Amino acid sequence: MATSLALEPIPRPPGNPLIGNVLTVDANRQIQSLMELAEEYGTIYQLDMMGTPIVIVSGADMAAEICDEKRCDKTVRGPLKRLRSIAGDGLFTGDTDDPNWAKAHNILLPSFSQKAMGSYLPSMIDIANQLVLKWERMNSDDVIDVPKDMIRLTLDTIGVCGFGYRFNSFYREDFHPFIEALNRTLDTTQKMRGIPGEKLMKRQQIENLAKDARYMNNLVDEIIAERRHTGGSGGDDLLDFMLSGRDAVTGERLSDENIRYQINTFLIAGHETTSGLLSFAIYFLLNNRDVLKRAYAEVDEVLGRNIDAAPMLSQIGRLSYLPA
Template identity: 40%
Template sequence: MSEIPGPKPLPLLGNLASVLSTSAQTNVDFAREYHERYGPIFAMTLGGQRMIFASGHALVAEMCADPRWSKSVHATLAEVRAFAGDGLFTAHTGEPNWAAAHRLLMPAFGPMAMRDWFPGMLDIAEQMFTRWARFGPDAVIDVGDDMTRLTLDTIALTAFGLRLNSFYSETMHPFVGAMTRSLVEAGARSERLPAVQSLMLGANRRYRADIDTMRGITERIVADRIAQPAEDRPDDLLERMLGTDGLPAGNIQYQLATFLIAGHETTSGLLTFVTHELLAHPALLARARQTVDRVLGDRTPAFEDLADLGYLGQILRETLRLHPTAPAFALTPDQNLTLGGYEVSADEDVLVMLPTLHRDPAVWADPDTFDPDRFAPERMAEIPEYAWMPFGHGARACIGRPFALQEATLVLAMMLQRFDLERCDPDYELVIQETLTIKPKDLRVRAVARTSRPVQVAPAADSPRGRDPLLVLYGSNGGSSASLARTIAADSAGQGFDVTCRHTRLAGR
């Protein structure tokens, strides 16, 4: 059987020279460059370990459709475990706390729970847009910075009942700096030789200090909640974790860190990317604004409005196609298998680079073109399974997908409703800033308040649109159907259905 394509490794050094000599500025660029050179699958050797990249749709579908493949905590994620431990994102699938947390927290992100998240999302969005309006049309807005403040404050308020008040401070919350540095350092550590790492005394000291900062913040969140009288405690994620049937104390700390990181970092990147794409495509921006004006006019959005903002959902999905903010995941087989005719050993990691998968010309026509109509309802059936995976795969897919898309839809709608945006630099070219996630670097705009908008009558409180009912039933031996069912339910709710999602026992089980 032939070897997987890729650069020939040198004795001892492996492919280190190839990595050091590349002109790519990010791991995403590096992977794209090597996929263009070697095809949909290639392999490299670093630190004596073979790394396989398989990002063509046919290969990804081969893995994802086979239950013998599952999520792997690859080298970078293994480093992130230093501060996220066995939280949902960095846990090994077989770890008991992953199953316990997934079972406990998944219902909080079901379609019926989305209404409960809405007031907190609206609260923080109002803070940001009020700030924009008060600063006036000449103020320079760092989009990535403000979207980070927005999404961090939103997850802290809605999930943990905590007001960080980031829009009332000139500096970012300490968690953000500690998190960003730690993610960068975790990625770097996964590529360093152990002997080199031990010599980096300053970096090691900074890393430990940042982890201590994040740990101290999550410990204070828990301590403050425990100190509250029971009758004053909100019914949120933290309360679920602390309940009688909740999680071990150590795991709660890891879950808080996980949600504070994953619950804001990827969504802030999405909102920054979508701002860039709409400014780069004025005709699509005008169409999006027409949708918002038709649905909202000049009134404050209500939860029921989200179902009528379908074109904004198309824009967000197309943005995630071109710019998946969590750009990679790894799969591993539980036995020796072949992939595309090449041998892969049991427990060997195969990295899927989503920017490459999402631009596979075998699936996507004009793959580099920003076209939200790819995700129009009548064209969704054209998209093959496993061709669009910004939220991961199977049972290990992101449980916060409905939360992220709802928050992004609301914020995008309010931004288009209230402001005309213009780039501070008309010649701005997209540069990717990469930690474990990606976002545009140095995107700065000015926001001019819109003075005239169509007036709409406020909607009735109880969804007057006569939503069609939809019942989604799921049941399986392995538990992976629950994630798929809730994804279908969340997307259907966004399309205007009145959804019920329910577990059912399969016949003969």
């Protein structure tokens, strides 16, 4: 029988009487910890984070249930709430009953449409070519750090498609200072538990968090101010959409502060997820040669064997095996 969100009571791993399950999850391998608990307690279980209940679900059926917007809504708390120092009331960390969430949602929805993808495609290809060129020039005994190159790929793509900014990650050994600041911020906000004495123990990290947030917010503010000064990008990137878009319901525009939070949001939401997905996809393709063979065959069939021809949006839409 399929488990459902309505199942009661939801199993709960034993915890400490004072701090609940705060230490049940390993801060350094959170996803793996949660997966191990799912194996033990099932596709739905509950954790007590110092009095705050958190329900963890896993599996496609459960994921489909929580995507039902009539019954479920997102809640911004814990690590997500701490991320507000850089993502403010942007879409990811904003509450859905906040008027700014609905406004940004209405204004930004068209910029994630198929049609909008067409205007980002040349920039996506530009960055993808940088990756291909790098890998082509490597010797057979060189080691490729795939997750790092996937971060370079997705970050640079969202930088250019989002707001015409080049992180130029393929032209540097280390990451751009923005990314170092972003990673420190994500690390600190995700690993903080809200346990007594934590702020004292992590004073240095919390100070760094404030410093990093200032740096990131300033950099993005400068990009917005420059775009306002110079006019449009000449294309239709996300920043253009945000500067020119009006909410059809209220007629209002986004404030510069909110646009800053959306840009930081897209940088976070747009590069970590996609690079993780691509790294895993490559790992599994290499370990499942039959699947890889089928993927190659589809690419050859739909895109053709001319490696110099850039893929067109209509061709990408015809790929079915690869997206699956």
